[in-house]
Amino acid sequence: MRDFMYRNRYLILRRLSQISILALFIGGNLYGWKVLRGNLSTSRLLDVVPLTDPFALLQMTATGNIASREALIGGALIFVFFAVVGGRAFCSWVCPMNMITDLANRLRRVLPAKAGISLRMDRNVRYWAAGLALVLSAVLGIAAFEWISPISTLHRGLIFGMGAGWTAIVAVFLFDLLLVQYGFCGHVCPLGAFYSLAGKFSFIRVRHLKDNCTHCMQCIEHCPEQQVLPMVGIASSFVTSGECTNCAKCMDVCSEHAMKLGFRTGKHNNG
């Protein structure tokens, strides 16, 4: 049991983080808890600090509307926070959709290999989707991604009522399970693309220590964004790609302590 806990230590922490954030939002609506009210699009922390999804703000700006000062401050706070801790830390530590797609990807490992088709898809589709979201926002006058986002559908659904929204969640689950591995979060999601760019120069980073590495390749095997780990077994260095979600799965599966979370500073950049 202790061994299991240790081998999944970051996974457990991530689930705790995701679930407690969700629970605080749900409690905020149902019982009036004042820790976090609203939802991931816009919220207030302790009834005072505004927090706003910066990508939603960007889309709103593209429609030609300027949000209130409060919303802009909230957007700046979130942007700076994730620019420091790793943009896509949002994806693996906050976003509720991560639990759905993680489940799909775990099932993918258990199911017989032929159960699903593994379509190949370009991982850059998400950047096109993010650009498209801004263009469509400008053309249609509404925040284009916010209106179809399965993340919002799931998150808002859990807080305010799901309605027919479950179909979108199931669609994402099946897409990941049967069509494209890491399909939604790793290929399509424009919010993830936005955070990839936002966290490009983040301070907290995964660091590979070549001297500990036994070339078992478990880290790459389990990484949802394998392209960010080209240095494994070759050189000690920080992960430089913004697409790394800081999910720390590589640390959970590495029995040799060859992967670490670290603070990226200039002089450590190459090891």
Place this chain on the structure above:
Amino acid sequence: MTAPEGSEKMPERRQFLADLFRGAGAAAVGGLAWAGFLDGKKAYPTVLRPPGAVKEEKFLALCTKCGLCAEACPYKALVIAKPGDERPVGTPYFIMRENPCKMCRDIPCAVACPTGALDSSLMRDKDERGRDKLNINLAKIGLAVIDRETCIAYWGIQCDACYRVCPVIDKALTVERTANDRTGKHAILAPVVHSDHCTGCGACERACVTKKASIFVLPLHLALGESSDRYVRGWDEKDEQRIEDVSEETKTVTPRSEKSALEYLNKDGF
């Protein structure tokens, strides 16, 4: 054997261009589908927004669907649209027949809005000492409309359920007395809505005793007509002022409208 000039020269650049075209093509296809889907989603003209909502078009751009207004409502009257509700998803609205707006004096829903989709400053005026204060009576959620054919008060049956619950009673909703010609000796006490005072709170719709409410709230743009600049109540001095600023320029629609409104109303023998 040598390849024709240019075909193998810059494979990287060729690959890049091919990728770019593929990407742009996929983006165009995806974008059109996406846009088509959204365009169908955003038009729900009958939705009743919270007090202080800016114009619907701007509201849809500014609302981030956070639900803070609904959470702030002490009566849980505001509903957040779910997929399948046939309303713009994630946005707040009222179902007046079930749970109308209670017109809180401190307007917590509008104050809670972090993005400006609900603008509480639209409902500000001065108190008797000249201090700035919120005034929920300035809210314009919609306008109550009466179906005289099903309203039993118009039949001559005594009912004033809507009148009694109206929070702006005697201003937004009055009862007009006329003789009941059918019996020759009774009165008809019929409710009449006045748009200058009605906030569209929906209390009347909730209270209406008919099977389906005979008084119900519609968004202003559906409930109200708009008088044109070409017709003036000449007996009303104030109404003359309405067309004072009207431009002399005129867009020709009919032979009559070739002339400016002021010209044909005032000088043409009308």
